[in-house]
Amino acid sequence: MMRNALPGCFFFIVGPSGAGKDSLIDGARKLLPAENFIYARRVITRPAGSPGEDHEACTTEQFLARQANQEFLIAWQAHGLHYGLSAQLKQELASGRHVIANGSRAMIAQLAQQIPSLIVVEITAPAEVLMNRLVARGREKPDDVAKRLARKTQEFPSQVEVIRVTNDLTLEVGIERFVAALLTRVNLAPPSLRAVYKKIAGGVPTDSEYQELIKAIVNHEHTESALHAFLIACTHDLQLEEIISIAKARSQTVPRISWPSGMVVDKHSMGGIPGSRVTMVVIPIIAAHGLLIPKTSSRAITSAAGTADAMEVLAKVDLTPAELRACVLETNACIAWNGKLNHSILDEVMNALTRPLGLDTRSWSVASILSKKYTAGSTHVVIDIPYTSSGKVKSKEDAESLAQLFERVGQQLGLVVKAFATDGDSPIGRGIGPALEVRDVLQVLDHSPEAPSDLLEKSLFYASQILALDESVGSVQAGRKRAYELLASGAARQALDRIIDKQGRQTDYDFSNVKREAIQARAAGTIRRIDGFVISGIARTAGAPTDHLAGVDLLKSAGEQVQAGESLYLVQASDPARLALAVQAAQQDSGYRIN
The missing domain is CATH 3.40.50.300 (P-loop containing nucleotide triphosphate hydrolases)
Structure with missing residues (x-):
């Protein structure tokens, strides 16, 4: 210099x-x-x-x-x-x-x-x-x-x-x-660090500086300590204009996928709620209706199953861009792993830094999520933001604020975004773990009387919100009616089967070697709450999501009365040693709050 x-x-x-x-x-x-x-x-x-x-x-x-x-x-x-x-x-x-x-x-x-x-x-x-x-x-x-x-x-x-x-x-x-x-x-400041240092020092990088910054992150041009300091600065202070700049910069890192339809929809959840395989119910409903919905999802990070883990029980999820496109053009949808798609390299770099530090990167995530939707060719996106005191989003107020942020940033990218705050205090569905969650999904799609009512209701809610974006449907009420018809007629289940076959149907899993053990209530009372994160931890200890058959099968729901010694749930695993560890963890803390 x-x-x-x-x-x-x-x-x-x-x-x-x-x-x-x-x-x-x-x-x-x-x-x-x-x-x-x-x-x-x-x-x-x-x-x-x-x-x-x-x-x-x-x-x-x-x-x-x-x-x-x-x-x-x-x-x-x-x-x-x-x-x-x-x-x-x-x-x-x-x-x-x-x-x-x-x-x-x-x-x-x-x-x-x-x-x-x-x-x-x-x-x-x-x-x-x-x-x-x-x-x-x-x-x-x-x-x-x-x-x-x-x-x-x-x-x-x-x-x-x-x-x-x-x-x-x-x-x-x-x-x-x-x-x-x-x-x-x-x-x-060196050119490659100018925007990073500007943010660390309390300044606000310009659109062009954020574009160079994102490129430099992808190319590993920054030191880990500089990125740590940058992300901490973003956690403490990231203005709306910056979130928009980051979203736009990310959107330009890969070409946007072009689809033959003028309307391409997507559904995303901020996650963190055990079970809740709403996406796997919503996607076939929307596909059966006739809208394009190319869905890419992540694997589990801290939970017992991500959408990609659950879908992998049924079909191949590791799709190339060409395979994904072919699946969507033929079936109107896909449910694929996002590891080979979009900005996964950038997210891997950022997640490797943010997770060990425990940083609150929700604002950064808004830009990340919406830029992925944009480059995937989506035009309309519905976002689920679950809140719980032990989750990513702690309160309803935080969730509603985040929902507004999603909608404002989406508008700047030219997307129609509708985001909703939902109560995430308890698991959705009965199964926690890939195969058990798939069982719940299939029961809903098969219109089975055994289908978990909470999974059905939440799926209908989000399906109706997406369908209402279609001018031919016109309203949320009409969207709910249409979604229910597609479930009851079997059209949604048929749509899922077409997606599975096109992605590559997996062979059936052998449950004969699965071992199960019941976890019982220690005292009588009313189930006031089920701590989903404790339950998820037990399922992971049993082997989920690596062992797709491992997990927790809930037998009792919040609000129910139980007697001492009554079974609350079953823990299952393919490995007896993992099962023993999971049972030990459950006996220390069942996750059920009864009084």
Whole structure:
């Protein structure tokens, strides 16, 4: 990089003990261009080799003599020591280099009088983080640390520019935030990192910058720590305009599929609710009606089955783009795995970073989901947003807010989007696990009296909402009537069979080796709630979704009365050892809340 032609900036780093100023400065040395930045080495009346920063050691007498000789730009005292910054730093600034100096908050006003280009960088962290770090050092007692943190800090002079960097997560993320703040301020960020650093530093990347950013992520041009910091920034603050920019940028990464019909519909669920194979009922209903609905779905991540896992019990789901297109053109629909389609590479990169950090990426997901629908050629999309206190979306209010976001972003992409908040406090259907969930789906499509009523009702709701988008249907009420007719006549089941045959019918699974064991109520009472995430965990312990036959078969529903010793559900697995582990987990916590 070329050195600045204008005088450089003086970055004065301040912050409380425990904020990690020295660590961030040390880490920045590897990332900031050496020809543009210089690191001020403080003169301290502390012996050489003492713990802490690399400093120039001198005696008190030597320091005072140098101070009298005006060798310091500024000098101050703290903790019984003298500190000074060399006056030669002015020459570095005049040459265009940027100075990074660790200093005292109390010296800012004095420094501002000498350095017009002064920028204060305040390194901060929440009080509890500072407390933990200082106590871990072992230099002070917890009470003394608490008193230190309780001290009021001096206000910054109003005329001084202040940049704040929060260092509350990993050191790597803190360093990226620090570097981003500096490089963005002096416009020295590398092109491949410009948009990432802009966002990390609190700015808002433009449409074109987000386009370059998405391309760079796909091409693995960013470091993992930079992406961590970027995603955390997105979690804390992602404006509507940015979500739209991300959605548009993602939509341009792959060509949009063209279909012969002017109306192409899709249904998507935010997921997180065990069972709930609504999609596998809705798709054949819509296909039987005559609308195109190319459905691609994911495999399970934390649940006992994803739509692709369940469909794989019946048919091949690992379709190429050509196979998917052929299936849709012949049957009006598909239910395929999205691993080879759309933006799966981008999502794999992002998910690998977001899941370990436990980040709330719902806003990012809106852009991800809708861009996939757009590139799949969809024109109309219905979204299911289940909410539960233990799920991705915690409350009805959160779900409704997210629904509005889906609709607004969809409109900007030229899509008709209808999103609905639904209660996800209990599993939908009786089966939890691929084969058991397929059983529930087939019972609904076969119009069986044994079909789970909740799965039927939710499927009819979403089918009617999609069908209402068709002008020939006209209303949700007419859509529900049409959906029910297609179920009752067997047309929807026939549509599913056509899809299965075109994708590649799987051979029947052998249930003869499946072992089952009942989990019983320990006390009598009313089932107030079924914790679907506990049940899903038991099913996964039994082997689902890898073992398609493993899972949990619910025998009792919320609201029912049970007696002590009465069976609540069956746990099943192909592997006796996995079954034993699942039963052990169920005995520790059945997931049923009875009182």
